[in-house]
Amino acid sequence: MTEIPDPTRGRPAGVLLAGIDRRAKEGFTGVLRADGPVSGIVVLREGKVVAAATPEAPGPEPLLLRSGRVAEADWTAAFAEGAPHGRLAEALVAHGALGALGVEVVAATALADAVFALALRGVQTCVAAPLDAAETGPLLFLDPGLAADDVVREAQRRLAMAAEWQERGLTSTAVPASAAAGSATDPLLAAVNGRRNVRGLAFALGRGLFATMRSLADLMDAGAVTVSAEPGQAGPPTSQDAPHEPAPPEGLPKRLRGASDVIRVLPFRPDR
Incomplete structure (x- = not known):
């Protein structure tokens, strides 16, 4: 090796x-x-x-x-x-x-x-x-x-895109929280509960990590989501x-x- x-x-x-x-x-x-x-x-x-x-x-x-x-x-x-x-x-x-x-x-x-x-x-x-x-x-x-x-x-x-998100605090371990009433038609916003981190959201919804981060960045732009650096849920069990x-x-x-x-x-x- x-x-x-x-x-x-x-x-x-x-x-x-x-x-x-x-x-x-x-x-x-x-x-x-x-x-x-x-x-x-x-x-x-x-x-x-x-x-x-x-x-x-x-x-x-x-x-x-x-x-x-x-x-x-x-x-x-x-x-x-x-x-x-x-x-x-x-x-x-x-x-x-x-x-x-x-x-x-x-x-x-x-x-x-x-x-x-x-x-x-x-x-x-x-x-x-x-x-x-x-x-x-x-x-x-x-x-x-x-x-x-x-x-x-x-x-x-x-x-390169993620570097811009990270400057705003959006990382795979950041914990998003709703800043406004969520839309029932937006599964991602509905899943944001202030406890799951970004990685956990990706697993919970069956979405790619990159796609989840990009969608969260859009929600941040719209003022619908804020992020915290505090650790959140790690996602599903390791076996998953x-x-x-x-x-x-x-x-x-x-x-x-x-x-x-x-x-x-x-x-x-x-x-x-």
Whole structure:
């Protein structure tokens, strides 16, 4: 294993992004283990980024279940059938829970959000290791994967936006509170209770961390929300959010036919 030094001199986000860029140029297949205030992994195959996971950002399970996009019964059946064999994507499609394109959208969204979340909190070390078939890992993978340049560029774009929010006190650990009567039509504002932190809100609603922060910034602009630096609820139990599910036993799973076009447009197009 090789530890990737920080080439950015005091900019913790650069450790992870530099590691992704370096290993992609080497055509690396394996795992980057990121450690810092929070931990996580980024999985590459032949230089392409195919998955990422961290307890700091919702993965496919909360994104699908807590948002109500997939029924719990459908998820449970698909998970039991496909996850132990690295075929959860195929099982979700077979059970009619999602289409092939929908599965890939969720996988791409979770990947981008995990990289953003890790870089946002800061990575102190990034260690490259071969893919271990017996280790735990993300639930869904992209194939052929995303270009590292696109992943890094999107993370940098999100970090630049988040830097402005952080100057206003909006971080992943900040605790939003309603400053005015909430609208029943706004699920995020309705979930703001002065106890959950931003990360906890993302998990509770099944939304990406970045999307949650951006929406909260809009609510702050509208005078509907204020934020406090006091710690809030940490979110759902660790078993819900940690990247604990079994990795494919024979390398990374094959992609679903007809689903790859989404890689060109999601999640790396500018959000408007």
